[in-house]
Amino acid sequence: MRLRANELVNLDYAASTPLRxxxxxxxxxxxxxxxxxxxxxxxxxxxxxxxxxxxxxxxxxxxxxxxxxxxxxxxxxxxxxxxxxxxxxxxxxxxxxxxxxxxxxxxxxxxxxxxxxxxxxxxxxxxxxxxxxxxxxxxxxxxxxxxxxxxxxxxxxxxxxxxxxxxxxxxxxxxxxxxxxxxxxxxxxxxxxxxxxxxxxxxxxxxxxxxxxxxxxxxxxxxxxxxxxxxxxxxxxxxxxxxxxxxxxxxxxxxxxxxxxxxxxxPHVALERKRLEALADALYLTLTANDRIHATMGDPYSVDRLPGIVSVFVDGWESEDLILKLDSLGFCVSAGSACSSGSAKASHVLTAMGIPQSQASGSLRISFDDRVDPQSLDRFAQELVGLVQGRA
Missing domain, CATH: 3.40.640.10 (Type I PLP-dependent aspartate aminotransferase-like (Major domain))
Incomplete structure (x- = not known):
């Protein structure tokens, strides 16, 4: 069943954001x-x-x-x-x-x-x-x-x-x-x-x-x-x-x-950064509790990072498959890989960091700004973890 636009949760703000x-x-x-x-x-x-x-x-x-x-x-x-x-x-x-x-x-x-x-x-x-x-x-x-x-x-x-x-x-x-x-x-x-x-x-x-x-x-x-x-x-x-x-x-x-x-x-950049960092930290904590979901930078709490980007890769999955399944559940996210001619090309960023192509090709980027609904992030985390646990 096709979801209406107002039923979709946009978590791809790093690509482009809705007009304010x-x-x-x-x-x-x-x-x-x-x-x-x-x-x-x-x-x-x-x-x-x-x-x-x-x-x-x-x-x-x-x-x-x-x-x-x-x-x-x-x-x-x-x-x-x-x-x-x-x-x-x-x-x-x-x-x-x-x-x-x-x-x-x-x-x-x-x-x-x-x-x-x-x-x-x-x-x-x-x-x-x-x-x-x-x-x-x-x-x-x-x-x-x-x-x-x-x-x-x-x-x-x-x-x-x-x-x-x-x-x-x-x-x-x-x-x-x-x-x-x-x-x-x-x-x-x-x-x-x-x-x-x-x-x-x-x-x-x-x-x-x-x-x-x-x-x-x-x-x-x-x-x-x-x-x-x-x-x-x-x-x-x-x-x-x-x-x-x-x-x-x-x-x-x-x-x-x-x-x-x-x-x-x-005037509010510093304050909003703290609030969004807390949301991103919580999302990292929930996702990486699953032993098949990994933060791309290793320990996400030990590196300075933007507050509204959560970057992970999932063992045993291709980014395209995850994106399409999450889309069918109402969540719009992107990946660190681009698909061309039906084959996935691992992100040049992740491979430059030393992540093997087999893992980099299963990356996801979840991104948001101060307009995000925290409950939507919670629901997204539950759905992603459920997808990963459902594949043996």
Missing amino acids: DEAIQAMASYDASPLAGANPNSLHSLGRLAAQELESSRRTIARTLGRTVRPHEVILTAGGTEANVRSLLGIAEGMRQRDHDRTRVIVSAIEHDSILDNIPEFHRRGFSVDVVAPDRQGRVVPSSLAELLREDVALVSIMLANNETGVVQPIDELSRLAHDAGACFHTDAIQGYLHIPFDVSSLGVDALSLAGHKVGAPVSCGAIYLKHGTPFMAISHGGGQEAGRRPGTQDVRSAVALAAVARSLA
């Missing part, structure tokens, strides 16, 4: 205003009003990234992937232009595809790329990065928190090492933004990417924090918007929505 009321109301207000659809680069009155709204949104987003962040250091994009690609290629090219000997880039093996899929493009542009592996807990150890750093490195990019395991990386230590070698440092904070408290000054990063749809804003918005003075070359041209760093007419509607969400969530 703040975003919906902000967009409705924009749609009803005279400046709806106005080009913020036009010189007439409506254009200037749209520009004011855009800059107000930029200021709000800047404040959520740190006390010292200035609005001109925020580049608005059409999402997280664009933010990552522009950061990577733009800074690497900018660094090489400043110092022709800097032709090497370092990324981690646990990055999102929007980072790793650019390795061939780096090669095409004449850069070499080194990939630093995590430890068994999914953490990039500073000493591992230090071994790769030399004077030819232009850019290091390591994510703030992993989108599959939720493990938070020691970005302040990693960025310090990069800077000591004269390299720039970028972090993909798409999964961590407004889920854990941070300040870009404390992190020590030169650039940071974020995406609206991970926090309840539209899928069509994102941003780059680009520290003033960071070498950067635009990778596309045409119009000069965003100070020439990202051409194309800006989406004022989405920027307003993202700013509304950011304004609402930012």
Whole structure:
């Protein structure tokens, strides 16, 4: 029997989150205003009003990234992937232009595809790329990065928190090492933004990417924090918007929505983190009490992690089978694996952590935010444990 949408429990917030009321109301207000659809680069009155709204949104987003962040250091994009690609290629090219000997880039093996899929493009542009592996807990150890750093490195990019395991990386230590070698440092904070408290000054990063749809804003918005003075070359041209760093007419509607969400969530990030960590800890405890369900990072209580991601693998199961069975029971979750042509490919994140493919192919990611119903998590745990116990 097919379940109706209102009967489904969404536990796949790490993929994308439902729109928040703040975003919906902000967009409705924009749609009803005279400046709806106005080009913020036009010189007439409506254009200037749209520009004011855009800059107000930029200021709000800047404040959520740190006390010292200035609005001109925020580049608005059409999402997280664009933010990552522009950061990577733009800074690497900018660094090489400043110092022709800097032709090497370092990324981690646990990055999102929007980072790793650019390795061939780096090669095409004449850069070499080194990939630093995590430890068994999914953490990039500073000493591992230090071994790769030399004077030819232009850019290091390591994510703030992993989108599959939720493990938070020691970005302040990693960025310090990069800077000591004269390299720039970028972090993909798409999964961590407004889920854990941070300040870009404390992190020590030169650039940071974020995406609206991970926090309840539209899928069509994102941003780059680009520290003033960071070498950067635009990778596309045409119009000069965003100070020439990202051409194309800006989406004022989405920027307003993202700013509304950011304004609402930012004051409560630390408090909500504690509440959600307790829910995640309880879920880990229940699931791993079954001897066939294992936390992907080993001991989940010994590693810094995002509060709303629970990452496990199940012995003797394939992720696809578990996802479909749980879906039939009304629970929407995802996996650390992607299915192609009927065969499961183990997650590159989990295999990089040293988890055998036979186990990595049975991974599940359960993710939620402050809107989760704790009773739904309890029911999910009971159903998953029941499924696992039912298979001899």
